[in-house]
Amino acid sequence: MPDKVVKIQFDDELPTVFPTHLVAQHDVHEFTLNFFRITPPLLVGSDEDKAARLAELDNVKAQGLVRVIVPASRMAEFMKVLEQNYRTYTETSFEREAQAKK
Numbered sequence: 001m002p003d004k005v006v007k008i009q010f011d012d013e014l015p016t017v018f019p020t021h022l023v024a025q026h027d028v029h030e031f032t033l034n035f036f037r038i039t040p041p042l043l044v045g046s047d048e049d050k051a052a053r054l055a056e057l058d059n060v061k062a063q064g065l066v067r068v069i070v071p072a073s074r075m076a077e078f079m080k081v082l083e084q085n086y087r088t089y090t091e092t093s094f095e096r097e098a099q100a101k102k
Helices: 047-056 072-101
Strands: 021-026 030-038 062-071
Touching: 030 072, 062 072
Parallel strands: none
Antiparallel strands: 021 030, 030 062
């Protein structure tokens, strides 16, 4: 398929999620990426009330948002794409910060 153009399409109802945490696992054949969102508990009242409420909490809920399974044979390629994109992001972020300081 190298000589074919890939037309990327998204279903209009494809959800967009905003994870704050990731758990990655692997076995011989695949990598499993589990994305979660952890929302800090709402603590109100005086500092003492907040501290007491926080001490009562046994855990904080991590809401599972999506699980992505990547074949092990494709993981290196996926990582390369992410690394290149992140490098571009950091380079342009530093440029924007430098421009903002002028």
